[in-house]
Amino acid sequence: MNGQGRTQPMSVEQIVELAENFEYNPLVPFKHWSRSAGTLLKEAGIYHHEGNEEQAYLLLFRHARLILDKLPTHPEARSKENDLVLQQLRKDVLRNISKLETLRPRINKRFDRYQAILKERSQAKAAHTRAFAASRRVSADDTHTQKGLSSLSTDSASAQGAETLSAGENRDLAVKLAHKEIRRRATERKATRHAAVTQEEEQERRTASSWGEWEEASTKDTHTKIQDTLSSDMHNIRMQVSGSKPEALQQGGSRPVVKTPKSHFVYPTVPQKSSREPQAYSSYSAPDPTSEDLIAKHATSLPPQRPSKTPNSKLEDAFLPQRPNKEAITYDRSPSRSDTASPVPQELKPSTFTFQPSAYLENGSPLRTIFLPPDLRHHFLSIALPNTKANLETCGILCGTLISNALFISKLVIPEQTSTSDTCETVNESDLFDYIDGEDLMILGWIHTHPTQTCFMSSRDLHTHSGYQVMMPESIAIVCAPSKADWGVFRLTDPPGMKTVLNCTQSGLFHPHAESNIYTDALRPGHVYEAKGLEFDVVDMRRS
Numbered sequence: 001m002n003g004q005g006r007t008q009p010m011s012v013e014q015i016v017e018l019a020e021n022f023e024y025n026p027l028v029p030f031k032h033w034s035r036s037a038g039t040l041l042k043e044a045g046i047y048h049h050e051g052n053e054e055q056a057y058l059l060l061f062r063h064a065r066l067i068l069d070k071l072p073t074h075p076e077a078r079s080k081e082n083d084l085v086l087q088q089l090r091k092d093v094l095r096n097i098s099k100l101e102t103l104r105p106r107i108n109k110r111f112d113r114y115q116a117i118l119k120e121r122s123q124a125k126a127a128h129t130r131a132f133a134a135s136r137r138v139s140a141d142d143t144h145t146q147k148g149l150s151s152l153s154t155d156s157a158s159a160q161g162a163e164t165l166s167a168g169e170n171r172d173l174a175v176k177l178a179h180k181e182i183r184r185r186a187t188e189r190k191a192t193r194h195a196a197v198t199q200e201e202e203q204e205r206r207t208a209s210s211w212g213e214w215e216e217a218s219t220k221d222t223h224t225k226i227q228d229t230l231s232s233d234m235h236n237i238r239m240q241v242s243g244s245k246p247e248a249l250q251q252g253g254s255r256p257v258v259k260t261p262k263s264h265f266v267y268p269t270v271p272q273k274s275s276r277e278p279q280a281y282s283s284y285s286a287p288d289p290t291s292e293d294l295i296a297k298h299a300t301s302l303p304p305q306r307p308s309k310t311p312n313s314k315l316e317d318a319f320l321p322q323r324p325n326k327e328a329i330t331y332d333r334s335p336s337r338s339d340t341a342s343p344v345p346q347e348l349k350p351s352t353f354t355f356q357p358s359a360y361l362e363n364g365s366p367l368r369t370i371f372l373p374p375d376l377r378h379h380f381l382s383i384a385l386p387n388t389k390a391n392l393e394t395c396g397i398l399c400g401t402l403i404s405n406a407l408f409i410s411k412l413v414i415p416e417q418t419s420t421s422d423t424c425e426t427v428n429e430s431d432l433f434d435y436i437d438g439e440d441l442m443i444l445g446w447i448h449t450h451p452t453q454t455c456f457m458s459s460r461d462l463h464t465h466s467g468y469q470v471m472m473p474e475s476i477a478i479v480c481a482p483s484k485a486d487w488g489v490f491r492l493t494d495p496p497g498m499k500t501v502l503n504c505t506q507s508g509l510f511h512p513h514a515e516s517n518i519y520t521d522a523l524r525p526g527h528v529y530e531a532k533g534l535e536f537d538v539v540d541m542r543r544s
Contacts, residue, residue, distance in 0.1 A: 008114060009054070009107070009110045009111045009113075009114045010054055010107070010111060011107070011108055011111040012057065012104050012107050012108055012111075015054055015057050015058050015061070015107070016061055018058055019057075019058045019059075019061040019062040019065065020061075020062070020065055022062060022065075022066075024066070024070045025470075025499075025502055026073070026074055026075055027502055027503060028466075028467070028470050028502060029076065029467070030071070030074050030075075030076035030077060030082050030085075032467050032470050032471060033066065033070075033071055033074065033470075034071070034082075034085050034086075034089065035433075035443075035471050036066070036470060036471045036472075037063055037066055037067055037071075037089055037092070038437070039442055039443075039471055039472060040059050040060075040062060040063040040066070041059075041060075041063060041092065041096075042402070042440070042442060043059050043402055043442075044056045044059035044060050044063070046401070046402045046403075047059065047402075048103075049350075049351075050350045050351045050404065051351040052354075052405075053103050053106060053107055054107055056103065057100065057103045057104070057107060060096050060099060060100055060103075061100065063092070063093065063096070064093045064096070064100075067086070067089045067090060067092070067093050068090065068093055071086055071089070072086065163352065163353050163354070164353075164354050164355075164356050165353050165354070165355050165356065166355075166356060166358075167355045167356070167358045167369035167371070167406060167529055168358065168524075168529055170355070171371070171529060171531045171532070172533070173348075173353075174355065174371055174404075174406060174408075174531060174534075175371070175531050175532070175533045175534050176348055177348050177350065177353065177403060177404060178371065178403055178408045178410070178534060179535060180348050181348075181350055181401075181403050182401065182403075182408070182410055182535075185401070185440065189439070189440065350403050350404045351404075352404075353404045354404050354405045355368070355369050355404055355405050355406035356405075357369070357527070358526075358527045358529065359522075359525070359526050359527035361473065361493075361494045362493050362494055362495055362496075363494055363495060365473065365494075367473060367474050367526075367527035368402075368405055368406055368407055368474055368527065369406045369407065369527055369528075369529060370400075370406075370407045370408075370409065370444060370445075370474055370476060370522075370527060370528045370529070371406060371407070371408045371409065371529055371530075371531040371534055372409050372489070372523075372528055372529065372530050372531065372534075373409060373530075373531065373534040373535070373536045374530040374531070374532055374534075375536075376398075376409065376412055376447075376536055377447065377478060377480055377487055379412065379538055380394075380396055380412060380447055380480065380538075381449070381480055381482055383396075383414060383538070383540065384449050384480075384482075387419060387449070387451070388449060388451045388482050388483075391421045391451050391452060392419040392420065392421060392424075392451065393419045393420065393421065393422065393423060393424035393448055393449050393450070393451060394414075394417070394419065394424060394448065394449050395414075395415070395417060395424040395426070395446060395447065395448035395449075396412050396413060396414045396415070396446065396447045396448070397412070397413040397414075397415060397432070397436070397443060397446055398412065398443070398444045398445040398446055398447060398476070398478070399411040399412070399413055399436055399439075399441040399442065399443060399444065400441065400442060400444045401440070401441065401442055402442065407442070407444055407474055408531075408534065409444055409445075409534075409536060410441075410534075410535070410536050410537065411439070411441060411536060411537045411538075411539060412447070412536060412537070412538045412539070413432065413435070413436065413539045413541065414538070414539065414540040414541060414542060415427075415428070415429070415432045415541050415542075416428045416431070416432070416541055416542050416543060417542070421451060421452065422453075422458075422460070422509060423460065423509070424448055428541075431541065432541060435539070435541065442472070443468065443471065443472070443475070444472065444474065444475060444476065445465075445468055445475045445476035445477055445478065446464070446465070446468060446477055446478070447477075447478035447479075447480065448461075448477075448478075448479065448480070449479075449480045449481070449482060450479060450480070450481045450483075451482065451483065452483050453481060453483075454481050454484055454486065455479050455480070455481040455484060455486040455487055455488045456479065456488075457477065457479065457490050457518075457519050458509075458510060459506075459508075459509070459510050459511050459512075459513070460509055460510070461477060461479070462492065462497075462501050462513070462518060462519065463501055463504070464477075465477045465490075465491075465492060465519075466492060466498060466501040466502055469491065469492050469494075469498060470498075470502075473494070474491075474527060475491065476489050476490065476491055476522050476528060477489070477490045477491070478490075488521060488523070489521065489522045489523040489526070489528050490519050490520065490521060490522055491519065491520060491522045491526070492518060492519050492520075493517055493518060493519060493520050496515045496517065496518070497515065497517070497518040497519055497520075500513050500514065500515045500518055501513070501518065
C-alpha cells in the first residue's frame with residue numbers, strides 16, 4: 001500500500017498480488033474502513049497525476065477488494081446507515097473499472113518492454129563473452145542494448161516518481177516542492193468553486209482531475225445510474241486483470257459503462273444532508289476558509305473517535321503504558337544537509353522526485369516520510385493554554401497531503417470538543433470531516449495535551465490512535481505535556497501493538513495490555529522529520 005521508489009516495472013498480475021496482501025480486521029469499526037476507502041482513492045489519484053501508474057493501479061484494486069469483498073461481511077454492514085454508505089462506495093468502484101482497464105495494458109506494455117530488453121541484453125552479453133577473446137572492443141549491439149536498458153529505467157523512474165531522494169537530506173527541497181504544489185492545488189479548488197458548479201459536479205471533477213484524460217468523461221457520467229450485483233462487480237475486475245474485458249466493456253463507446261439488464265440490486269442515491277450555515281474558522285497564515293463554500297458532502301461514516309470508557313479519578317501506575325525507552329534525541333533546528341547538496345532545480349514538479357521510505361514497520365512494511373512543521377506544536381499549545389490552565393485536555397487533527405511519495409502536514413484543525421482532565425472527545429464530527437474532504441486533505445494523525453501528566457500514550461490514547469493507524473499506517477500521535485515541558489511523536493508497533501489494541505475488549509480509562517512494546521517513537525530515527533519553513537494553517541472550528 002505504501003509507495004516506494006520504483007526499481008523495475010511490474011506486471012499487472014504482480015501488482016494485484018501485492019494489492020490483495022493487506023490485513024482486514026472485522027473488529028475495526030466499519031466507519032474506519034469506509035474512511036480508509038476514501039483515503040485510498042485520494043492517494044491513487046495523486047500517484048497517477050505524478051506518473052506512478054503502478055501504485056495508482058495497486059491502490060484502486062485494493063480499494064475494489066476492500067469494498068466488494070471485505071466490507072459486505074463486516075458485522076456492522078447491515079445497519080441502514082452503513083448499507084447506504086456501502087452502496088455509495090460500490091458506485092465508486094464501478095466508476096473506477098474503466099480506469100483500471102485503461103491502466104492495465106499500459107502497465108503490461110511497460111513490463112513486457114522491460115523484459116524484452118533484459119533478454120536482449122542477456123543474449124548480447126553472452127555473445128560478447130564468446131567474442132571477447134577475438135576482440136577488445138565491445139560490440140555496437142551490446143552498447144546499444146545497455147543504452148536501451150538505461151533509457152527504459154529512466155523512463156520508468158520518470159513515470160514512477162523520477163529521482164529517488166532521501167527525506168532527511170533534502171528537507172529544504174521538500175519544503176519548496178510542498179509549497180508550490182499545495183498552492184497549485186488550492187488554486188485549482190478556487191477555480192472549480194468560482195465556476196458555479198453543483199456540489200456533486202465539484203466532487204466528481206476534483207476526483208477526476210487527477211486522471212487528466214478521464215476528466216471530461218467522468219463529469220458527463222456523474223448522473224449515470226449503475227446497477228450490478230456484488231459477484232458481478234468482482235467478476236468484472238477479475239476479468240480485466242486477466243486481460244478479458246467485462247461484458248459491458250466489450251460494447252464499445254468512449255467510456256464503458258457497467259450495465260446488467262437483469263440486475264436485481266439497485267443502488268439508491270444517498271440523501272443529501274440539510275444545508276448548514278458556514279462556521280467561522282480562523283487561520284494563522286491563510287484567508288478565512290468561510291470565504292469559499294465547503295464542497296460536496298460525502299455519505300461516508302466518521303473516522304476515529306475515542307472509545308467510550310469510564311473515567312477513573314485515581315491513576316494506577318501499574319496500568320499506565322510506559323513511554324518506550326530510547327536514546328535521548330537532540331532536535332536539531334539547523335538547516336538540513338540539502339543546503340550543501342545538489343542545487344534546487346528551477347522547475348519543481350512532484351513527478352520529478354520521489355522520496356524514499358525513511359523507516360519500516362516491525363513487520364518490514366515501508367513507511368513513507370511525514371514532514372512536520374517544527375512550530376506546529378507551539379501554536380497548538382498556545383491555543384490549548386486556556387484549557388491547560390483549567391486542567392482540561394485539548395486535541396487537534398493533523399491534516400495534509402501526499403506529494404512525491406511523502407506526506408506533508410499542512411493544516412492543524414481544532415474540532416469542536418468536550419474535555420476533562422484525562423479525556424477529550426470530538427463533537428459535530430460531520431462538520432469536521434465535511435471540511436477535511438472539502439479541502440482535499442488527508443488525516444495524518446492527531447495531537448493532544450496532557451495538562452498535568454507526563455508525556456506518554458495512555459490506554460485511552462492507544463485505542464484512539466489504532467483507528468488512525470488503520471486508515472493510514474504512517475499516522476502519528478503527538479502528545480504534549482506542558483507542565484513537564486515535554487512532548488513526543490508516537491505510533492503503534494506492528495506487530496505487536498496494532499493487533500493487541502484492536503483485539504482488546506477491556507474498558508476503563510486506564511487498563512493494562514499484555515505486550516510491553518505497544519508503541520514507539522516516530523520522530524527520528526522514525527519516519528517523521530521536522531521540516532523548517534514548512535507552512536501550515538490553523539483552523540479552529542470551536543464555536544466558543
